[in-house]
Amino acid sequence: MKRKASMSHDEAIVRELRENPKFAEEYLKAALEDADEPKALLVALRHLADAKGGVAQVAKKAGIERESLYRALSAKGNPRLSTLVAVTKAVGMRLTVEPAG
Numbered sequence: 001m002k003r004k005a006s007m008s009h010d011e012a013i014v015r016e017l018r019e020n021p022k023f024a025e026e027y028l029k030a031a032l033e034d035a036d037e038p039k040a041l042l043v044a045l046r047h048l049a050d051a052k053g054g055v056a057q058v059a060k061k062a063g064i065e066r067e068s069l070y071r072a073l074s075a076k077g078n079p080r081l082s083t084l085v086a087v088t089k090a091v092g093m094r095l096t097v098e099p100a101g
Contacts, residue, residue: 010047017051021092024048028093039075045084046073048091062090 007015017024031044049058049069059069064086072079073087088095 010050013047014050017047024051024091025093028088032095039077041084042073042075042077042079045087045091048093049073049087052091058087058090062086 013027017027028041028044028048031040034040046055049055052058055069055073056066059066062069062083064072064083069083069087071077072083079087085095
């Protein structure tokens with residue numbers, strides 16, 4: 001009996017982000033709100049980039065060198081605000097600010 005191939009959690013997230021714009025919006029919002037884990041935003045942006053054609057395509061659209069974007073969105077990344085704004089714009093989103101609580 002043949003087993004159905006399973007997909008990783010990351011692959012499932014990327015597929016949902018690609019297929020469901022509302023999920024993408026909520027996913028990014030949740031990552032921004034996770035003050036205990038600021039790296040969550042980098043993971044969310046990596047997933048969004050993968051869903052929007054890959055990091056290389058998003059880097060080109062954002063006007064950022066591919067290697068720089070990979071580095072900025074890595075686990076040890078520390079991107080500039082300008083990079084975050086450019087990437088979110090390239091994936092069809094924008095960063096916003098609202099009152100806390």
